[in-house]
Amino acid sequence: MKICLVGPPLSGKTTLFAALTGLSPTDAAAKGQEPVAVVKVPDGRVDRLAEIFKPKKKTPATIEFIELAGVAAGDSRKTGFSEQFLGKLRTADALLLVVRNFADPAVPHPRESVDPVRDLRDAETEFLLSDLAVIENRFERLEKQIAANKNDRDVRELAVLKTCRTHLEGERPLRLHEFKPDEELLIRGFRFLSQKPLIVAVNLDEKDIRREAEVLAPFKPWANLPNTDVIGLSAKIEMELREFPEAELKAFLADYGIERPARDKLIAETYRLMGLLSFFTFGPNEVKAWTIRDGTKALAAAGEIHSDIERGFIRAEVVPYDDFIAVGSIPECRTRGTLRLEGKDYPVRDGDIITFRFAV
Ligand SMILES: Nc1nc2c(ncn2[C@@H]2O[C@H](COP(=O)(O)OP(=O)(O)O)[C@@H](O)[C@H]2O)c(=O)[nH]1
Ligand SMILES: [Mg+2]
Known part of the structure; x- marks a missing residue:
């Protein structure tokens, strides 16, 4: 992810990334590369399973965060995103849009005024326009193709792109529209920006941290949209959090009235928004959490681990996490009948502990 x-x-952005x-x-900037970071998904279940199975290593699920440089450094007037930037953005599974709600005379605002709703609208507009440009481009070619050699697939693609265009011209991001599975297949390759799940992180002023609900009120219309979420945080405070030893963290958070670190909040929201869940595998070498989308069948889940396991799939031996923890041993689960044999069409559930049987 x-x-x-x-x-x-x-x-x-950079502060939050850090x-x-x-x-x-400065680390990332100094290396002159795009900062990419793999963040472990906090999940107490992995720790618990590792205590029981005592494997050589435990591997939590991970999420990759990337900060793309948007505009040339130093050019603070230019707020638009470059084509190259938008192209890279298309490879994301979800977008985390950081809008500024902090005032700081030491950090001049590129637009002179703090207005996070405006910044959100502007970013959405950029995404819409970029998607429209992609569609216009494709349109021309498709129409030529259809004129030269009419075929069903092109005609269907043209129809769904027309639907997309209507939405975009009406200033409705594509993530608000539920496409039919066959339509989805036709447009998936375009990786439309406005179709990606969007998490808006409102970077609060330190003094506003206790009035989060009030400050976020203007974002209500977004928070209620499909595939969209709004969370408040203070990048600066979150940076400071990192300095604190675990033991003092709770007190520091309580001081600010922060329930849990933004990192945990963001990861949880990403899981919810993307419909992600985790299943677990175990063995003498490793206990590992795997991330899949809700609705993924056992066969595809096996494929996440290795294509051989998918190819040679025989069955999945599944026990739900809670049932396993209740007795603490797989043979005991077998005796009690909480360990089930499932076929390739079994939809994997969150917390399933799975052993795949396969032969290649
Ligand atoms: N007061 C305050 N300053 C912040 C906050 N977040 C970032 N800054 C400062 O704003 C400046 C720009 O932040 P940076 O993360 O580099 O922004 P980017 O251009 O979006 O990557 C830096 O000097 C940060 O220290 C915040 O929540 N409060
Ligand atoms: Mg930056």
């Missing part, structure tokens, strides 16, 4: 941080200059990943902003 790859999540791209995006937003206007000086909105706090807070999420533990990498210092």
Whole structure:
């Protein structure tokens, strides 16, 4: 799962990236590379399973965060995203849009005024326009193709692109529209930006951290949209959090009235928004959490681990996490009948502990 941080200059992306990943902003910048960070998904179940199975290593699920440089450094007036940037953005599974709600005389605002709703609207407009441009381009070629040699697939693609265009011209991002599975297949390759799940991170002013609900009120219309979420955080405070030893963290958070670190909140929201769930595998070498989309069948879940396991799939031996923890041993689960044999069409559930049987 790859999540791209995006937003206007000086909105706090690098600060948040550092807070999420533990990498210092200067580290990444100094190397002159695009900062990519793999963040472990906190999941107590993995720890618990590792205690029981005592494997050589335990591997939690991970999410990749990337901060793409949007505009040329130093050019603070230019807030638009470049074509090259938008192209890279298309490879993301979800977008994390950071908008600035902090005032700081030491950090001049590129637009002179703090207005996160405006910044959100502007970013959405950029995504819409970029998608429209992709569609216009494709349209021309498709129409020529159909004129020369009419075929069903092209005609269907043209029809779904027309639907997309109507939405975009009406300023409705594509993520609000539920496409039929066959339509989805036809447009998947375009990786439309406005179709990606969007998490808006409102970078709060430190003094507003206790009035989060109030500050976020103007974002209500977005928070209620499908595939969209809004969360408040302070990138600066989240950075400071990293300095705190575990023992003092709770007290520090309580001081600010913060329930849990933004990193945990963001990861949980990403899972919810993307419809992700985790299943677990175990063995003497490793206990591991795997991330899949809700609705993934046993066969495809096996494929996540290795294509051989998918190819030679025989069956899955499944026990739900809670049932396993209740007795603490697989043979005991077998005796009690909580360990089930499932076929390739079994939809994997969150917390399933699975052993795949396969032969190649
Ligand atoms: N006061 C305050 N300053 C912040 C906050 N987040 C970032 N900054 C400062 O704003 C400046 C720009 O932040 P940066 O993360 O580099 O923004 P980016 O351009 O979006 O990557 C830096 O000097 C940060 O220290 C915040 O929540 N509060
Ligand atoms: Mg930055």
